[in-house]
Amino acid sequence: MEGNDDICKKYKGLSGKKFSFIILLLVVLFFISLIALSQGASSLGFKDSFIALFKHTGLAHAIIWKLRLPRIVMAMLVGCGLAIAGTIFQAILKNPLASPYTLGIASSAGFGAVTAIIFGGSFHSEYLIAGTAFFFALLSSFLILGIAKFRGSSPETMILAGIAIMFFFSSLSSLFQYMGTLEKVHEIVFWFFGSLSKIGWKEIGIVSLMVFLTIPVLLRWSWDFNLLAAGDDSAKALGVNVTKIRMFGIIFASLITAASISFTGVIGFIGLVAPHIARMVVGGDHWFLVPASGLIGTILVLAADTLGRTLWAPQVIPIGIVTSFIGVPFFFYLLIKRKRGYW
Amino acid sequence: MKRYIAWTFYLTLFICLLISRKGASREKKEANCIRVKDATGRIVEVRQPVKRLAVLTSDALEIIRAVKAGDLVVGVYSDISKDPLFWTGLTHKPKIGSWKELNYELVAELDPDIVICYAQRPGRDMEKRIDPFGIKTIRLDFFKLNNLEKEVEALGRILKKEKEASQLIAWYRKNLDFIREKLKVTNKSPSVYIEGDSNYHTTGLGSGGHDMCVFAGGANIAADLSIPYPEVTPEWILMKNPCVILKITTLSTCNACYSMINAAPLKAIRNKIMARPAWDNISAVKEGKVYVMANEIWTGPRAIIGISYIAKWLHPDIFEELDPRGLHKEYIKKFQGIEYKGFYVYPGSN
Numbered sequence: 001m002e003g004n005d006d007i008c009k010k011y012k013g014l015s016g017k018k019f020s021f022i023i024l025l026l027v028v029l030f031f032i033s034l035i036a037l038s039q040g041a042s043s044l045g046f047k048d049s050f051i052a053l054f055k056h057t058g059l060a061h062a063i064i065w066k067l068r069l070p071r072i073v074m075a076m077l078v079g080c081g082l083a084i085a086g087t088i089f090q091a092i093l094k095n096p097l098a099s100p101y102t103l104g105i106a107s108s109a110g111f112g113a114v115t116a117i118i119f120g121g122s123f124h125s126e127y128l129i130a131g132t133a134f135f136f137a138l139l140s141s142f143l144i145l146g147i148a149k150f151r152g153s154s155p156e157t158m159i160l161a162g163i164a165i166m167f168f169f170s171s172l173s174s175l176f177q178y179m180g181t182l183e184k185v186h187e188i189v190f191w192f193f194g195s196l197s198k199i200g201w202k203e204i205g206i207v208s209l210m211v212f213l214t215i216p217v218l219l220r221w222s223w224d225f226n227l228l229a230a231g232d233d234s235a236k237a238l239g240v241n242v243t244k245i246r247m248f249g250i251i252f253a254s255l256i257t258a259a260s261i262s263f264t265g266v267i268g269f270i271g272l273v274a275p276h277i278a279r280m281v282v283g284g285d286h287w288f289l290v291p292a293s294g295l296i297g298t299i300l301v302l303a304a305d306t307l308g309r310t311l312w313a314p315q316v317i318p319i320g321i322v323t324s325f326i327g328v329p330f331f332f333y334l335l336i337k338r339k340r341g342y343w
Numbered sequence: 344m345k346r347y348i349a350w351t352f353y354l355t356l357f358i359c360l361l362i363s364r365k366g367a368s369r370e371k372k373e374a375n376c377i378r379v380k381d382a383t384g385r386i387v388e389v390r391q392p393v394k395r396l397a398v399l400t401s402d403a404l405e406i407i408r409a410v411k412a413g414d415l416v417v418g419v420y421s422d423i424s425k426d427p428l429f430w431t432g433l434t435h436k437p438k439i440g441s442w443k444e445l446n447y448e449l450v451a452e453l454d455p456d457i458v459i460c461y462a463q464r465p466g467r468d469m470e471k472r473i474d475p476f477g478i479k480t481i482r483l484d485f486f487k488l489n490n491l492e493k494e495v496e497a498l499g500r501i502l503k504k505e506k507e508a509s510q511l512i513a514w515y516r517k518n519l520d521f522i523r524e525k526l527k528v529t530n531k532s533p534s535v536y537i538e539g540d541s542n543y544h545t546t547g548l549g550s551g552g553h554d555m556c557v558f559a560g561g562a563n564i565a566a567d568l569s570i571p572y573p574e575v576t577p578e579w580i581l582m583k584n585p586c587v588i589l590k591i592t593t594l595s596t597c598n599a600c601y602s603m604i605n606a607a608p609l610k611a612i613r614n615k616i617m618a619r620p621a622w623d624n625i626s627a628v629k630e631g632k633v634y635v636m637a638n639e640i641w642t643g644p645r646a647i648i649g650i651s652y653i654a655k656w657l658h659p660d661i662f663e664e665l666d667p668r669g670l671h672k673e674y675i676k677k678f679q680g681i682e683y684k685g686f687y688v689y690p691g692s693n
Contacts, residue, residue: 040576042581062581062620070620126542178443181442182442190574313576314576315568316576
C-alpha cells in the first residue's frame, strides 16, 4: 500500500509539474498577445491599445477590433489547430514526422486553392478559394481512410498513402500553375506564402467552430491515444477500438487542418514542431500533451505573425515563411537531440 | 589509278567551290543583318527580311498588330484562345507555348525567323536550344512605360515597319505629353493605394504600376517600400489614409474584358473593397474614390489608356476634357483594327 501511495504521490507531483507548465504557457501567451495587440502601423501604443479594447467607437476602436484583434485571434486559432492536429497525427500514426503535411492534406488544400484561382473566373473570391481548399483537404483524408479500409488501417499504409496523395496533388497544382497566366501564378504564390491580412470575424467564427468542437472529443480520447503508443495489439487488449480511433482521429484532425489553412494559406512546420516541443516537456500523456501542444502552436504562430508584420514594417513577411524560419532550425535541433529518446 | 586520283581531285575542287559559294552567300545574308538592342540590353543580330514570327506574349502580339504585322505571325501563345474576340484571326494559329515555356519541337517544325518573348521568361536556355535551328530569340517586354517607345521602335526595325511603329510612338507621345503638360499647372499629388489581384499586395518602387501612378500625377503610398510587390497590413493603409484606391484585376473578368457585357464583376470587386473592416475611415472610401481597373489597360501596350483614367480620377478639374474611353476606342480601331467592346474600369465605364 505504501508503494502505491508513493506512486500516486509521484504521479501527482509529475502531473502538478505538467499542469504548472501549461499555466506558464498561458501566462506567456497572455504577454505575447499584449505585445501583438500593441504593435501596428498606427501610433496606438501599449496603453492606448488596451484602452481602445473597451471603447465602442472611433478610429482606435476600429483598428483594435476590426484589424488587430481578428489577426491575433486567427493566428492563435490556426496555431492551436495545426499543433493539435499534428499531435493527433503523430499519435495515431505512431510517427514523429507525421503532420498535416505528411498526409498530403496541406498539398491537397493548396490544390483546391489553385483550382479556384485558375478556374474561378468571375466567381473567384476568398470564400471560393477557402471552400475548395477545405473540400480538397478533406477529400485527401477520406482517400487515405478509403485506402486504409481496403488495405488495413496500419500507420505505414496511411503514411504511404498520404505521401502518394501529397505528390499527386502537388503535381496537379504545378500543372495548373503551369497553365496559369502571370497574374494568376502570382496570386497562387502569395496564397502558398500564407497570410493573416484577409481575416475577419466571419472567418474566425468558421475556424473556431471546427477547432473548439473537435478539441473536447480529442481530449476525451487522450487515454486511447496513450495506449496506441504501446502498439495496436496492446491497445486492443486494453479495450481500445483502434480502427475507430484512427479513423475519427484522422477525420477530426483533418477538419481542424482544413479549416485552419483554407483561410490563411499554407503555414508550415507548426503541426510538426509544436507537438515535439510539448512532448519534450510534458511527455507522452495526451491529456497534457494535447493542450500543451496547442498552446505552444498558438504562441509560435502569434509570435511569428507579430514578427512578420513588425520586423520589416510596413511590408509583411508572409506568415508561412516566418514559421518555417522558426521551424527549420528547431527541426535540426530535434534531429541532433533525438538520442534523448523523448519520443 | 591516275584516273581515280584525277577524279578525286576534281571532286574535292567541286566541294571546295560549293563550300566557298555557300560561305559567300552566308556573308551576303549576314550583310543583310540588322543589330537591335532587346529588353535585356543585349545586342541581337536579326537577319532580314523577317517573314515568319512566333509570339509568346499578348503584349508583343498587340504591338505586332498595332504595327500592321499581324500577317507575319505563324505561331502564338496558348492562352490566346481565352480571348477569341479580341484576337480575331489569330486564335487558329499554332500554339507554341506560354510566356514561361516554349514547345521547342513545334517551333523547330514551324520554322519562324524569330520568337518574341519577355526579357526574363522563358529562361536563357531557350536561345541555346533554338539558335541551332536558325531561329532568333528577341526579348521585348512592352510592359515598362519607360522602355515602351524604344521597344516599339526596335520591333519596327526588325519587321521593316518603321513607319507604322513611328505612328504608334507618335500617338503614345502625343497623349503622354498632353498629360505631362496639363499636370504642370498643379503641385497637388493625391495619395494613391494600388492593389494587385491579391488582396493587400501593393506595388512599390521599381514596378510598372508605380511608374504609371507617378506619371498620372499621383503619389503612391508604397513608393518608399523596397520590394516591388509587397504585402502590407490593412492598418498601414488605414494610417496612410489614401485619397484614391486603385484595384487592378484580371480575375473577375472571365479572362477577357473585351468580351464583358456589363461592368457587374468590376462593381462587385469595388463593393467588397469599400466594405473591408475599418476601411470606412479611409478618405478614398468615404469619398467614393475607389476605382477598379482591368489588367488590359494596366502596365502594357495600353498603359496610356490606364494612365489617362488615373489622371482623370486624380485630377478631375485639370482633365475635364480628357476622354480616356474615347482614347481607348481610337486605339482599338486605329491600331488594332477591331471594334471597341467591353468594360475596363468601374466606376466610369460609360
